[in-house]
Amino acid sequence: MLMLLASLPPRAATAIRLLGLVLIALTVLNGSPHPGTSGRALVVSVLLAAAVVSWLIWMIRPLGDRVTIELYVMAAAGGLLVEASQHGTASAFVFVAVVAAGLRADLPQAAPVALVGTLAVAISDLLYNGSALGLLAYALGFAASLLAAANARGRTERTEQAELLLAQTQRSHEEQLRAARLEESTRIAREIHDVLAHTLAGLTIQLEATSALLEQGADRDTALARVRRAHELAREGLLETRRAVGALRGDSVSAPAGIEALVADYRATVEASAMLKVAGDPARLTGDTGQTVLRILQEALTNVRKHAPGAEVSVALDAGTGPDDEVVLIVEDLPTATPATEAPDGLAASGGGYGVRGMRERAQLLGGTLNAGPFGGGWRVELRLPAPSPSAGPEHVVVARAGVGREDVR
Numbered sequence: 001m002l003m004l005l006a007s008l009p010p011r012a013a014t015a016i017r018l019l020g021l022v023l024i025a026l027t028v029l030n031g032s033p034h035p036g037t038s039g040r041a042l043v044v045s046v047l048l049a050a051a052v053v054s055w056l057i058w059m060i061r062p063l064g065d066r067v068t069i070e071l072y073v074m075a076a077a078g079g080l081l082v083e084a085s086q087h088g089t090a091s092a093f094v095f096v097a098v099v100a101a102g103l104r105a106d107l108p109q110a111a112p113v114a115l116v117g118t119l120a121v122a123i124s125d126l127l128y129n130g131s132a133l134g135l136l137a138y139a140l141g142f143a144a145s146l147l148a149a150a151n152a153r154g155r156t157e158r159t160e161q162a163e164l165l166l167a168q169t170q171r172s173h174e175e176q177l178r179a180a181r182l183e184e185s186t187r188i189a190r191e192i193h194d195v196l197a198h199t200l201a202g203l204t205i206q207l208e209a210t211s212a213l214l215e216q217g218a219d220r221d222t223a224l225a226r227v228r229r230a231h232e233l234a235r236e237g238l239l240e241t242r243r244a245v246g247a248l249r250g251d252s253v254s255a256p257a258g259i260e261a262l263v264a265d266y267r268a269t270v271e272a273s274a275m276l277k278v279a280g281d282p283a284r285l286t287g288d289t290g291q292t293v294l295r296i297l298q299e300a301l302t303n304v305r306k307h308a309p310g311a312e313v314s315v316a317l318d319a320g321t322g323p324d325d326e327v328v329l330i331v332e333d334l335p336t337a338t339p340a341t342e343a344p345d346g347l348a349a350s351g352g353g354y355g356v357r358g359m360r361e362r363a364q365l366l367g368g369t370l371n372a373g374p375f376g377g378g379w380r381v382e383l384r385l386p387a388p389s390p391s392a393g394p395e396h397v398v399v400a401r402a403g404v405g406r407e408d409v410r
């Protein structure tokens with residue numbers, strides 16, 4: 001009964017407990033001997049009063065995780081009242097005290113209440129000639145009630161632990177979702193930066209060159225050629241944007257063809273030498289590895305346009321042949337006999353500050369590293385990626401060396 005009351009609203013449980021106390025007290029009051037002021041009747045009066053007061057204190061005292069004194073008093077008074085009043089209903093005080101103790105505390109802390117109740121019944125039997133069989137029945141009943149209460153408490157604790165674990169799992173899942181969303185947002189931002197930086201850098205060069213030609217009074221055909229080239233770059237930018245969107249959707253990307261196109265575009269846009277050497281098996285440049293190599297080369301060439309305009313570029317790609325071979329991509333700007341011209345107005349300062357950072361992030365996503373710094377009068381960026389497992393497809397270690405006039409920290 002008490003285990004059922006524990007699941008009820010506080011007011012309802014209090015009302016039922018109070019009703020139970022009234023019924024037990026009325027049964028004892030109507031029993032024989034009646035409570036009185038002398039002899040055995042006085043004993044019944046004192047024991048009933050002690051049991052009722054203990055019951056009331058138990059009702060109003062906040063629930064805790066320890067056995068309190070009123071439970072011992074209720075068990076002792078109820079046990080003594082069993083034979084003193086010659087009414088078995090008084091044993092309800094002991095059962096309530098035992099179950100309440102079992103619901104509050106662990107079995108070793110609650111067991112003494114059942115022992116006190118059993119001893120009280122035994123003393124009552126000795127004083128008022130009770131039966132040994134009755135004592136045994138009460139002792140077994142108290143023990144069974146205590147075990148039932150302890151089991152109920154254990155189930156409640158396990159339920160609470162399961163709910164806590166479920167809440168922690170849900171929070172962990174939410175954190176994983178937030179991390180995944182952040183990672184995806186970073187990936188999209190990186191793709192947008194790479195595509196726009198590359199395209200807009202080329203457009204800026206062409207438009208600045210066209211403006212300079214017009215100011216110098218160049219002929220119409222020369223200026224139109226520059227304008228047409230700017231249009232081509234815009235169309236290529238749109239195409240590259242579509243490719244980036246496709247990559248974000250998981251579409252396959254041809255890295256070897258993209259690398260050749262980037263080098264050819266640099267030659268046409270900057271009108272400077274760009275050498276490309278390819279070794280190994282380009283078919284290994286697929287999936288994330290191919291996309292990483294392609295985007296890092298794109299960003300490297302964009303940085304050359306920004307910070308070393310007109311510089312010659314050397315691109316060497318070794319895709320490797322064996323399953324453990326590294327893939328090495330070297331991109332560096334070469335010192336020229338005459339200093340490079342300044343970048344068109346605003347081009348060197350363009351960007352959002354994520355160039356080299358984005359390349360490093362790409363390397364780290366595949367377990368690699370990226371280093372950037374001066375080299376031989378020019379600039380180099382190194383990207384190193386671990387070789388992939390056979391099940392993941394051909395991935396590799398990539399070393400990308402990108403030429404820039406000074407470190408692009410964007």
